[in-house]
Amino acid sequence: MAAAATILHADLDAFYASVEQLLDPSLRGRPIAVGGGVVLAASYEAKAFGVRGGMSGRDARELCPQLVFVGGHFRDYQRLGDAAIKVLGDFTPLVERISIDEAFADVAGCTHLFGTPADIAATIRRRVRTELGLPISVGVARTKHLAKIASQVAKPDGLVVVDPDAELSFLHELPVELMWGVGPLTRARLDAIGVATIGQLAKLSERSLTRLLGPAAGEKLAALAWNHDPRQLKPHRRARSAGAQSALGRKPATMQVIRPTLLHLADRVATRLRAKSRPGRTVTVRVRFADMKSVTRAITLDAPVCTTVILARLAENLVRATLADHPRERIISLLAISVSHLEEHWDLALELPLGLADDALRPGSTAGIARWAADCAIDKIRDRFGWEAIGYGSVALAVRSVPDAFRELAEKEL
DNA sequence: TCTGGGGTCCTAGGACCC
């Protein structure tokens, strides 16, 4: 007998757009897009016209002239997303949140209290609908991969339970792009050899699959196509990196542009690292040029960093080196900073003199202590009066294309 | 003409160590 299907995947439908339609009833039933220059989310009515997230506002309006653009109520997205995930938590502590609007849950341990997994899924959908006013789709299956696919199939506003005895017949009819890990490139490669469904993919020989996609990806997809999903549900995953980026349009690759932008990005990242006592040892920058090609450059330090100006200086050195390697590139379109190799928990008060990696910049300097103290003071003022009350990089604020509140929605808990 | 932002994971090659 097959194991029971106890994994739920719950996914709020067209989340940001649904919240806007909830807050403003006049928007219900109409094609709407959250955002302006870029579509951050589209309602189902807009999706019917081909409007998709990530699309430019202009392209979206071309597809759907009556499209309504709405400003985002970002605080409400956070509040309602948290509330929906909390409904899952009322049934089991085994909840793995994937993003603001999506989570896995394993209900194996609570069926004696709340009924079958299908019952629980139906209750969750009903509660999210009545208590929050939002549509949510749920997939129920034996594995994460199947549960995730089931919730996609269930959309919009549906429930799909995959019977453990009928998994392959469910899976093999579906298009390959529903598989976890099949993006545009893989899909195109499969399409080129006439493979459109997961069943067709499953029938490929291991050799032709690895020749097409490489050994690791080929093996992984073959396993998933035959329904072998080793991934366990992990309730408490810690972030492995934290970063920030800023699209610049087209700007000359000069220090007048680069320095304030990097300071602003470093400020965002380092503040988050300090708030969770998680400095990191590896600093990576990304520079995107006018042709949208980007280059990364990284350095790994002996001691972790979380001081704003030190992170900014390290990033500046990396960007300088990158530009030196590409002397013909005069225009940049994006800068990014990311910090990885994060410490689990760093006691700043105890490790201060070693923990600042200031040596990497100025051997023998004790200025790191003063900088750290300055950062702490800024953090405290912001806690009381808000982010904009004080800080670095105010020059760069003018070029931001996306509100900070939206950026925060995408940030992972460190 | 323009093309967002924050992440994860994987790979390949090289340095280095035992």
Place this chain on the structure above:
DNA sequence: TCTGGGGTCCTAGGACCC
């Protein structure tokens, strides 16, 4: 002439996800 083998860490790039 040919020339270990395994492991770890690091960098750079790329595909993918939400």
